[in-house]
Amino acid sequence: MSLYARIAHKIERNLAEAAAKAKTQGELNFGELPSFVLEEPRERQHGDLATNLGMVLAKQVKRSPREVAEILIRHLETENTWIESSEIAGPGFINFRLNPRWLGGVIPEVLREGKAYGRVNLGRGEKVQVEFVSANPTGLLHMGNARGAALGDSLASLLEMAGYEVSREFYINDAGNQIHNFALSLEARYFQILGQDAPIPEGGYHGEDLLDTVQRLIDRDGSKYLSMDAGLRREFLVRYALAEKMGQIRETLKDFGVEYDVWFSEQSLHDSGFVRSTMEEMEKKGYIYEKEGALWLKSTLFGDEKDEVVVRSNGIPTYFAADIAYHRNKFERGFDQVINIWGADHHGHVARMKGAMAALGIAPERLQIILMQLVRLIQNGEVVRMSKRSGQYITLRELMDEVGKDAARFTFILRDPDSTVEFDLDLAKSQSADNPVYYIQYAYARLCSILRQAGEMESEAGIPGERELELLLDSQEERALLKKMADFPDEISLAARLLEPHRLARYVLDLAGLFHTFYNSHRVLVEEEDLRRARLALIRSTRQVIANVLGILGVSAPERM
Known part of the structure; x- marks a missing residue:
């Protein structure tokens, strides 16, 4: 729990x-205390914290919310809470203003914890699997895969920071109809290169990378x-x-900063008989029936418009059957929670997969699916058309060559997965404040530069004392920076609870902005020794928090730019 959260919890x-005291003294007559909220008000001028307790109690005690609020304030113990003043606002909110001296505790906490600052124990060691990208191995990774990679990897790192035991997994789709079509496409390319007339089959793969693959084989083995x-x-x-x-x-994802714990083969599920045994288990439970020689899942029980075929009349399982078996396998490996990151075109698959888990006796809420919208590539103000089937698409490798890993990852993470990303190539390459990742990395490099300059002046890089740290509290810019850093552990908790790593991208963007504002308003290397020590501690703390966030997002923190 962060310093700020501890203060709020105490209040x-x-x-x-205070409500209990008022009840004992006969001023408020209520049964059980209703749940209430204590949070930061939307408008900062209303104070640091606000509660609706007076309003939610009013109906029970048959008094106006403002009267209830006055009684609560009268009985509220403020010692050791940092409360400086209380006021009643609007229909009965109680607003609290904290003594800014509480911010003096932020820097010691950040500097003591270092790389661990922000870590919380929300997960309590719960085992979570995050499966992401899992692209068909029939071509090169493209922009959509890149977004899934950035999102999945940063989510896994976020959950680790929040106290979960996380496993990253890539599901290799090396079985089924797409592999059959892949084989026919490779054969056609093989014939074409050797001078024979062979069209790409319907449903085949047209990517020019297949020509390269087949040409390498011919160079090695001839005809x-x-x-x-x-x-x-x-x-x-x-x-x-x-x-x-x-x-x-594997190589491309590694260069993108993504390394998996498990690469799981779909074919292994067929070879081991696990797909067949899973279908038999569901049939035994009454969820599968035979019709026209095929096996059908009663997926209408789970909200589908029609039942789904799981084993074709020729005896070959469908992809859906293998996917059900795969998810059963995940839970049998001992994961408490399983998180999948899918493209938005899989939205119809969500309810039926959760239903299939319920049919197997697995609580469907243990499977969480994040749907990710499309990526639009913008260059020179115009949309670049992409189509994987036609072979006209930008690969992840080309994207990294064009804008670099950091700009690519941050751009994808910055937006909510449910929003379409418009990836502006020109902006991602620009070295300006308009480019979010450049703006943040420039802040980090500037922090490092200040500390390098201070090297000759600062022989002691310890934690300043309380009296020195209080020198930072007179400035609005310094207080804002301290408050933002104090929020970081709570941001980790909230982002992990909501499975939203994009919250951290926005957080670090705001933090960099507050630092730039501070830097433009105040000198760090001043003559006054106590103030200089305090501001250098502020610089070291800000650098540490930015590094911690960028580490979660998989973005580098350059010391020079």
Whole structure:
């Protein structure tokens, strides 16, 4: 719990005690104390904290909210709460103003905890799996995959900071109809390069990267697969191409700052019989029936418009069947919570997958699915059209080459997953305050520069005393910076609870802005020793918090720019 949260918690307890005292003395007659809110008011001029307790008690005690608020204030114990003043506002809110001296405790807390500052124990070691990207290994990673990678990896890091035990997982779709079409597409490219007429099949893959893959195989082995049995040839082509594509995917994601704990093969579920046993289990429970030689899941029980085929009449399981088995496997591995990041085009799959888990006896709320909207690439003010099937798309590798890992990751994380991202290539490359990641990294580099300049003057980099830190409390800019840093642990808790890493991106953008405002208003390396020490401690603390946030987001913190 942060310093600020501890103060708020103390005031909450004292408010409850004030109500109890008023009840004991016969001033307020109520049964059980209703739940109430103590929070920061929307308008800062209304104070530091505000409560609605007077309003929620008013109906029970049959008095006006303002009268109730007056009674509560009279009985409120303010010692050790940092409350400087209380006032009744509007229909009966109680606003509190805190003595700004409480902010003097922020810097010692940040500097003592260092890289651990902001860490909370919300998760209490609960095991969580985050599965993200899981792109079909039939081509290169594209912009949508890049957004999923940035979101999934930063979410996993956020949950770790919040006290969860997290596993990152990539599901390799190396089975099913898309692999069959992949094989036919590779074969067609193989024939074409060797001078034969062979069109890409309907539903096939047109990406030019397949030409590169097949050409590398021909460079190595020549045309010896032309005379091979068609089934064996396709199996070999797929095995060769999958190994290459997965190698490229792993390398690209690693360069993007994403490393997985588990790479899970869909084919392994079929080979082990787990898909079949899962369908048998659901059939035994009465959720699967046979019709026209196929097996159908009663997915209308879970809100679907129609039941879904899980095993075709030819005996081959559908992708949905494998996906159900995969999610069953996740929970059987001991995860308390499973989080999937899917594209918005999978929205219809959410209810049926949660329903399938319920059918297997797994509480559906243990499966959480984040749907992610599309990415629009903007260049020179115009939308760049992309289509994976036609091969006209920007790859993640090309994006990193163009704007760098940091700009790409931060741009994707900055927006709510439910919002379409308009990725402006020109802005992402610009070195200006309009570019959010540049703005933050420039703040960090400037903080480092100040500390380098202070190196000769500062032989002692310890924590200043209370008297020195109080020198920071006269300035609005310094108080705002301290308050923002005090909020960080609570931001971690809230972002983790809501599964919203974009909150941290906005937080660090605001923090950088407050630092720039402070820097433009105050000198750090002043002659007065006590003030200089206090401001340098403020600089070190701000640098630490920015580094901690950027670490969660997977964005580098450069010391020089």
